[in-house]
Amino acid sequence: MTKDTNDAVDVAAWEGDAGSTRHRILDAALDVFSREGYHATRMDDIVQRSGASKGAIYFHFPNKEKLFLGLVDQFADLLERRVKAAIKQEDAGMVRVRIAVTTCLETFSKYRRPAKILLVQAAGIGKAFEDKRNATNERFAKLIALYLDEAVALGEIPPCDVDVISSAWMGAIYALVIRWVTTNEPAPERIVNALVPALLMSVGYTAQGKPHDRPHRRAARE
Amino acid sequence: MTKDTNDAVDVAAWEGDAGSTRHRILDAALDVFSREGYHATRMDDIVQRSGASKGAIYFHFPNKEKLFLGLVDQFADLLERRVKAAIKQEDAGMVRVRIAVTTCLETFSKYRRPAKILLVQAAGIGKAFEDKRNATNERFAKLIALYLDEAVALGEIPPCDVDVISSAWMGAIYALVIRWVTTNEPAPERIVNALVPALLMSVGYTAQGKPHDRPHRRAARE
DNA sequence: GCTTGCAAACCGACTGGTCAGTCGGTCGGA
DNA sequence: TCCGACCGACTGACCAGTCGGTTTGCAAGC
Numbered sequence: 287m288t289k290d291t292n293d294a295v296d297v298a299a300w301e302g303d304a305g306s307t308r309h310r311i312l313d314a315a316l317d318v319f320s321r322e323g324y325h326a327t328r329m330d331d332i333v334q335r336s337g338a339s340k341g342a343i344y345f346h347f348p349n350k351e352k353l354f355l356g357l358v359d360q361f362a363d364l365l366e367r368r369v370k371a372a373i374k375q376e377d378a379g380m381v382r383v384r385i386a387v388t389t390c391l392e393t394f395s396k397y398r399r400p401a402k403i404l405l406v407q408a409a410g411i412g413k414a415f416e417d418k419r420n421a422t423n424e425r426f427a428k429l430i431a432l433y434l435d436e437a438v439a440l441g442e443i444p445p446c447d448v449d450v451i452s453s454a455w456m457g458a459i460y461a462l463v464i465r466w467v468t469t470n471e472p473a474p475e476r477i478v479n480a481l482v483p484a485l486l487m488s489v490g491y492t493a494q495g496k497p498h499d500r501p502h503r504r505a506a507r508e
Numbered sequence: 509m510t511k512d513t514n515d516a517v518d519v520a521a522w523e524g525d526a527g528s529t530r531h532r533i534l535d536a537a538l539d540v541f542s543r544e545g546y547h548a549t550r551m552d553d554i555v556q557r558s559g560a561s562k563g564a565i566y567f568h569f570p571n572k573e574k575l576f577l578g579l580v581d582q583f584a585d586l587l588e589r590r591v592k593a594a595i596k597q598e599d600a601g602m603v604r605v606r607i608a609v610t611t612c613l614e615t616f617s618k619y620r621r622p623a624k625i626l627l628v629q630a631a632g633i634g635k636a637f638e639d640k641r642n643a644t645n646e647r648f649a650k651l652i653a654l655y656l657d658e659a660v661a662l663g664e665i666p667p668c669d670v671d672v673i674s675s676a677w678m679g680a681i682y683a684l685v686i687r688w689v690t691t692n693e694p695a696p697e698r699i700v701n702a703l704v705p706a707l708l709m710s711v712g713y714t715a716q717g718k719p720h721d722r723p724h725r726r727a728a729r730e
Numbered sequence: 731g732c733t734t735g736c737a738a739a740c741c742g743a744c745t746g747g748t749c750a751g752t753c754g755g756t757c758g759g760a
Numbered sequence: 761t762c763c764g765a766c767c768g769a770c771t772g773a774c775c776a777g778t779c780g781g782t783t784t785g786c787a788a789g790c
Contacts, residue, residue: 307739307740323633323635323638325547325633325634326634326635328774328775328776329775330776338740338741339740339742340741340742340743340777341740341741341742341778341779342739342740342741344776344778345738345739345740349776349777350777406631406632408632409628409631409632410546410629410630410631410633411545411547411632412544412547413545413548416545416628416690420687420690420691423687446702446706447698447701447702450684450699450702450703450706451706453680453683453694454680454681454684454702454703454707456683457679457681457682457683457684457686458675458676458677458679458680459676459679460683461645461675461676461679461680461683462672462675462676464679465645465675468642469642472675476672477672479669480669480672480673480676481672481676484672485676487709487710487711487712488707488709488710489706490709529765529766550749551750551751552750560766560767561767561768562751562752562768562769563753563765563766563767564766564767566752567765567766568765571750571751572750572751733788733789733790734787734788735787736785736786736787737784737785738783738784738786739782739783739784740781740783741782741783742780742781743778743780744777744778745775745776745777745778745779746775746777747774748773748774748776749772749774750772750773750774751770751771751773752772753769753771754767754768754770755766755767755768756765756767757764757765757766758763758764759764759765760761760763
């Protein structure tokens with residue numbers, strides 16, 4: 287797990303046309319935005335980094351804001367796709383909850399720079415960005431809430447304020463990913479090992495029939 | 509609890525000289541920064557809002573950044589003071605953990621605008637701010653970690669990765685406060701009721717001898 | 731195969747607006 | 761008369777976005 291952090295070809299993973307000018311721009315933007323933040327990034331930085339020209343950038347993207355939000359959206363989509371794909375393989379109930387959380391963490395750790403853009407750089411920039419971030423946030427919280435509701439319905443966990451809990455979970459996940467992304471510190475493996483059980487326990491899920499390292503079936507990746 | 513959100517005299521609560529120019533500037537800065545964010549705030553906005561002049565602002569504060577970071581620091585200090593004061597009244601162990609978390613939430617909900625500055629506006633602005641936010645973050649995570657360690661030592665909860673858990677807790681708290689601060693949505697009371705038990709359960713603390721609404725002693729405020 | 735035409739893709743010097751910060755100056759109290 | 765507090769018009773850097781121009785790919789006509 288998490289052997290490679292895609293540090294070279296991040297955007298390529300979810301955009302087809304590698305090598306094209308458009309792609310080079312996106313890659314450069316991702317790189318610079320994630321390092322410097324939105325405001326500290328000058329379009330000329332992206333020009334230099336991408337090797338394209340100012341004109342090329344404004345030919346492909348209407349403005350700086352759209353370019354940035356595009357990156358955020360793309361990554362959020364990817365994340366959602368991966369979570370849903372992973373879920374589909376499993377039966378309803380707490381197993382799904384566990385898989386959703388794990389997939390989230392795996393994806394963040396694999397796509398480190400996009401994660402930083404989504405979680406760190408998209409905050410505190412302005413109204414439009416704040417809204418976008420909250421929306422994205424809620425989007426995943428809702429996903430978690432859905433699976434939690436399922437688990438409650440199945441009687442696997444006692445009823446709880448699913449709305450609040452799912453927000454809290456996202457917050458917990460985000461906080462650790464942010465910390466890892468910026469300080470490199472709690473290794474992803476350690477995060478998963480400590481966090482996932484804690485989250486499950488927080489809703490009163492006692493690890494029934496979980497023989498420590500049960501090989502849960504896992505099919506097609508991505 | 510949380511009857512009044514100090515929406516008028518935020519800074520006054522922790523700065524002595526109310527009415528002075530310096531104080532009026534801080535107040536105005538808090539107001540504008542929390543609404544607009546760091547970059548969208550023009551010094552001229554603060555000028556207008558405070559009734560002071562550009563010269564007065566630059567007489568009291570070296571630059572925009574320092575003014576902003578000053579607000580962040582002041583609020584972080586206040587928060588820490590309040591948590592420590594609340595803790596002092598209680599015996600070591602899980603009770604302290606509960607009180608620490610509750611006090612955090614109470615303080616955030618009471619000082620809504622400073623909270624927004626600390627949690628939302630101080631992110632994604634730039635290196636200096638990012639560091640500051642991480643540092644503040646860690647500062648409180650460490651505090652929680654300390655009390656959790658105590659509880660583990662006392663045998664009230666099983667051992668766990670306290671470092672990761674405390675970060676996760678802060679993240680959960682932050683996420684909900686941010687959501688409340690921006691959307692006004694999960695009422696503070698609901699947050700406390702749902703979140704605190706969940707956090708406690710997440711470290712395997714079974715609510716022993718907690719008769720639902722036990723009147724825990726509470727002395728001097730602030 | 732070769733010209734011609736045209737548009738999509740790309741180039742980069744330049745502009746126009748925006749602000750953080752400055753600075754010469756005023757005012758009132760000790 | 762001196763100094764701390766305050767005033768506000770002004771400046772200079774910075775940078776997103778523009779625009780006239782060039783190159784490239786390619787299809788249609790001959």
